[in-house]
Amino acid sequence: MHLRAFWWLPFIVSAASWSPALAGSVDPAVTQSASMDARAWLERIRGAAKERNYQGTMIFTAADVVSSSRVGHFFVGDQTYERVEALDGRQQSIYRHNDRVLTLWPTRRVATIEQRDSTVDAMGLPEVEPRLQEQYEVRMLAPDRLAGREAHVLMLRPRDQARFAQRLWADAQTGLMLRADVLGPNGSVLESTAFSDVEIGAKPQRESVLAPMKKLDGYRIVTLQPAPTRLDAEGWALGSLPNGFKLIGCVRRGIGDPLEVATASRPDSTLQAVFSDGLARVSVFIEAMDPAHRRQPLMTQMGATHTLMRPHFDRWWITVMGDVPPATLRQFLIALERRP
Numbered sequence: 001m002h003l004r005a006f007w008w009l010p011f012i013v014s015a016a017s018w019s020p021a022l023a024g025s026v027d028p029a030v031t032q033s034a035s036m037d038a039r040a041w042l043e044r045i046r047g048a049a050k051e052r053n054y055q056g057t058m059i060f061t062a063a064d065v066v067s068s069s070r071v072g073h074f075f076v077g078d079q080t081y082e083r084v085e086a087l088d089g090r091q092q093s094i095y096r097h098n099d100r101v102l103t104l105w106p107t108r109r110v111a112t113i114e115q116r117d118s119t120v121d122a123m124g125l126p127e128v129e130p131r132l133q134e135q136y137e138v139r140m141l142a143p144d145r146l147a148g149r150e151a152h153v154l155m156l157r158p159r160d161q162a163r164f165a166q167r168l169w170a171d172a173q174t175g176l177m178l179r180a181d182v183l184g185p186n187g188s189v190l191e192s193t194a195f196s197d198v199e200i201g202a203k204p205q206r207e208s209v210l211a212p213m214k215k216l217d218g219y220r221i222v223t224l225q226p227a228p229t230r231l232d233a234e235g236w237a238l239g240s241l242p243n244g245f246k247l248i249g250c251v252r253r254g255i256g257d258p259l260e261v262a263t264a265s266r267p268d269s270t271l272q273a274v275f276s277d278g279l280a281r282v283s284v285f286i287e288a289m290d291p292a293h294r295r296q297p298l299m300t301q302m303g304a305t306h307t308l309m310r311p312h313f314d315r316w317w318i319t320v321m322g323d324v325p326p327a328t329l330r331q332f333l334i335a336l337e338r339r340p
Contacts, residue, residue, distance in 0.1 A: 038138040038154055044175030045168065046128050052176050056198030062191035062303025074204040081209040095209045102213045111216050114224035117249050125177045125193050132278025135159055135244040144169060146178045147195040156279065162242040162328045163280045164190065164304055174200050182304035182323055191303030226253040234271050236286065239335040242328050244277040282322030284332055289317050299326060308333060
């Protein structure tokens, strides 16, 4: 998963401006009540993501990059259907039925099919877990209005320097997350994902997902085969991780652009381990060093997402990326160990 707007700024307290001194001037009973309300809204947000049908237009903004997509998310019994259709940039459409994911590139007439664990490959707005409250102080801000709907606003302020603050907008009627901002240390918006319009409670449209997954005439089909695995089974271990981060999934997947080559036919692969603190995510990619492909260590940033690339001795190439500060990525890199 944001056109940045400023009209709401006078009505909220930014992550940078809040302080214990300010909190001390508030009636403790009021503070406790607000904290309880915030926890209740986190539960509503989590429940709405699993129970609500919706469709709309989603805008993502990071630095100078702005992109938009039409999205749909439907439940029918225990079946889940999702679609994400890019409205700008390189034409791309993603359709998911449970764990089966089809990605179409119409201009190239290429289709990729793979099984994806939704805990590892989340789409759209971030998922929240109750345990995030161990790492973030959650507070209610002033109500707002977004995508034509009344919304409650939550500030998630980190308890340490290992993660960024986040601000979430939840639909007042249903609890569905409408917007998520990742904030820098000074309270500036590093990146934002938001609905510009949304229909909540939309009638399930299974065929809007299933039909494109069946009509593949004229497409070159590439079957990707990520294989679930474990870090220890692959000969790796992670020592002391940044506080609160836990492993949520590990897969081995092919290397290469699926538009150019059928990954399943290539022997090269990368190991991907995904970690979460209940909100922020970090992925660690491990691949064998290719002597013919020389790389330079680097650190890059796109919005809130930082990417750190380093060699591990002379045999492995490590890439760590996530919507966390650079120091957190370095902690992951230091914690990574190759077992004999």
